[in-house]
Amino acid sequence: MDARMNICAMNASTMSASDFTVWMSAQQAQVEARLSRWVPAEVPAGLGEAMRYAVLDGGKRLRPLLVLAACEAVAGHAEAALRAACAVELIHAYSLVHDDMPCMDNDVLRRGKPTVHVRYGQAMALLAGDALQALAFELLTPAVDTDANVPAAMQAHLCGLLARAAGADGMAGGQAIDLASVGQRLNEAELRHMHELKTGALLQTSVRMGVACGLDVPAQVAAALGDYGAALGLAFQVVDDVLDVTADSAVLGKTAGKDAAADKPTYVSVLGLQASQNLAAQLSAQAHRALDASGLPQVAHLRALADWVVNRTH
């Protein structure tokens, strides 16, 4: 986390930057521990090893943090939220594994390490991704007589939200548009639609899953947090496109300028750099207004996450 983010978090809420850092580290550690417990090492023929390589010790865990902060905002079921946080991260991780494969983006490095197919071969990468997706739905459906004690209706709701965000009307659909968009000139609406599906759906659904861990959350509160998630999800992608141009590879942890080199339409290519930066700021403001509209008192972590998304440097 960089200094700039700390300041923004401090500006944006009553919580201090160091409080947010402490909260974030604690949540990340908890998610990491659960992922390590739940992504099985003991799976035959190297599959478990590849799955763990794909998931553990990687990334900012933004989606899990959104689930946990949203659950906190609605004072929801903590164990359900931890499961939802890990489940959404598994979907994200599997999408990266498949996305990196030679038939897709053909990336050899991810978070500074060889990608899964480079390390374990394409067939194993394919299977590991498939198994991670299934595991996400396993985590969401603990047997009712276990310690987890997640109500069945909550389990079903969480599964439905995640399935819809991951599938053809969400992430996978966005990736299909992305594939088809190489070398195309998209207008802003088309670009926005692509990103709402490709990355926005899973980010917004992270918030929705956190809300779904609450009991009897009023519809207007859920809608406000949904608006927050939508604004944040789009802001994330706009900032991603900006960083692809402004950051260097070492800071970014992946190849900068890759989208431009691949002739993929981006916010920067469609709107220009300054307008993209302005749009990110507008979306951030929109996310904060949605939190205001929720009327919830416990939204400091959601506020800090919105600032973090916009002000991150990698």
Added chain:
Amino acid sequence: MDARMNICAMNASTMSASDFTVWMSAQQAQVEARLSRWVPAEVPAGLGEAMRYAVLDGGKRLRPLLVLAACEAVAGHAEAALRAACAVELIHAYSLVHDDMPCMDNDVLRRGKPTVHVRYGQAMALLAGDALQALAFELLTPAVDTDANVPAAMQAHLCGLLARAAGADGMAGGQAIDLASVGQRLNEAELRHMHELKTGALLQTSVRMGVACGLDVPAQVAAALGDYGAALGLAFQVVDDVLDVTADSAVLGKTAGKDAAADKPTYVSVLGLQASQNLAAQLSAQAHRALDASGLPQVAHLRALADWVVNRTH
């Protein structure tokens, strides 16, 4: 369906062969209609088209038939069973799409048609498979206020069963063992373990999902039907291995002798042809005994399906 199967179905139950044919055709038509409704054409950038190509108008629909027959046996929730039937078929279909890809089995023909990656490219095949898996869980989680009216607890139970059968402890795990087994000498126990995961888990789970559509099914009844599914699932694979040797490609609809050519261990290579045929017959008898043990009156279709699995010629 061939004449030989009709005779076996007739021997095995009080239902006539033509009654079974009529039942099977009606169920297949219903599953086909629902898949056509639920696998979306209107998904952007060709993804929907590839998904429909992968799923519609193909195969025997054995897994859906098992779900529906098991649901019938426990007088379960018909709409839930149709959703479960389609969901399990989507998992099966996605596994075929990914399995056919060049990095896996590199098959160019499936059911007499070009495989999905041949027709739509590898990237689209990868995404279509991913989206089909997500769609399976969508089908299992209809919003509670819709006509589907599937109880939330049933939804959660069905999601959990399917996720476990599809993932690292089921189908995907079995495929990983399969990958690792090329050129290896497996003993019968190792071969059996591989197939229990690779094909058995989803077949057994089809039966279990049908049972999960029932309300208050006694534990010993559920266990008996689980035993039926386990025996049938293994029998299916043994017969597959036998057919790989004895059938010709035209009848089989895929390349005969493929496993032997790929140096994959099979029941025939481990036990020999005659012992494999004997094993299939034993497993069929075991499936029938499990149905006896269930004490359920409405198992004629499950009986006929067990015979069909063993006596099929393709």
